[in-house]
Amino acid sequence: MEKTLTDEQLMEAVRGGELNKASQLFDRYHKHLYNFFVKITLDRDLGHDLTQNVFMRMIHYKHTYQTGAVFKSWIFRIARNIYADHYRKNKVMFSDDNLEIMDQKMTAVDDQMVEDERQKLLYIALYKLKPEQKEILILSKFQKLKYEEIASIYETSVGAIKTKVHRALGQLKENYLELEKI
Numbered sequence: 001m002e003k004t005l006t007d008e009q010l011m012e013a014v015r016g017g018e019l020n021k022a023s024q025l026f027d028r029y030h031k032h033l034y035n036f037f038v039k040i041t042l043d044r045d046l047g048h049d050l051t052q053n054v055f056m057r058m059i060h061y062k063h064t065y066q067t068g069a070v071f072k073s074w075i076f077r078i079a080r081n082i083y084a085d086h087y088r089k090n091k092v093m094f095s096d097d098n099l100e101i102m103d104q105k106m107t108a109v110d111d112q113m114v115e116d117e118r119q120k121l122l123y124i125a126l127y128k129l130k131p132e133q134k135e136i137l138i139l140s141k142f143q144k145l146k147y148e149e150i151a152s153i154y155e156t157s158v159g160a161i162k163t164k165v166h167r168a169l170g171q172l173k174e175n176y177l178e179l180e181k182i
Contacts, residue, residue, distance in 0.1 A: 007071035125175035
């Protein structure tokens with residue numbers, strides 16, 4: 001019986017030239033990364049593209065993976081960078097007030113993602129957050145990353161992440177209640 005390797009052991013092997021091990025990492029992480037991108041962009045096709053880009057960048061920058069680093073934090077740091085690069089390159093950042101664009105995005109989201117009106121309002125409220133707030137909530141609440149993992153991704157302290165999550169949740173609640181009035 002073959003021993004199951006940890007994510008870190010697989011990445012060490014990839015870094016050492018065993019590129020076939022990358023497929024195991026892909027199998028373990030592509031759904032998590034895709035869900036991260038879909039929730040942050042509300043675009044399924046773009047989610048697929050950005051997910052593929054993460055794994056291409058993982059291979060290209062395999063030499064930057066440091067022994068002892070938590071793979072999950074490292075791969076999500078790559079995902080954040082790809083998300084930022086995509087929007088910087090395409091200059092598609094939307095203003096917080098642009099409800100028309102949000103409505104178009106929400107219309108494109110299928111029934112599996114949004115089951116009822118309250119959930120739709122929650123996604124719109126989430127989408128109205130500042131980019132960093134949106135990312136942190138998606139990582140902590142949807143991707144279920146621990147504060148320590150998020151702190152590693154953002155290269156900051158756990159306390160700073162807890163504060164950012166608390167503030168983002170407060171803003172999300174405010175956005176949601178505002179949308180309920182409409």
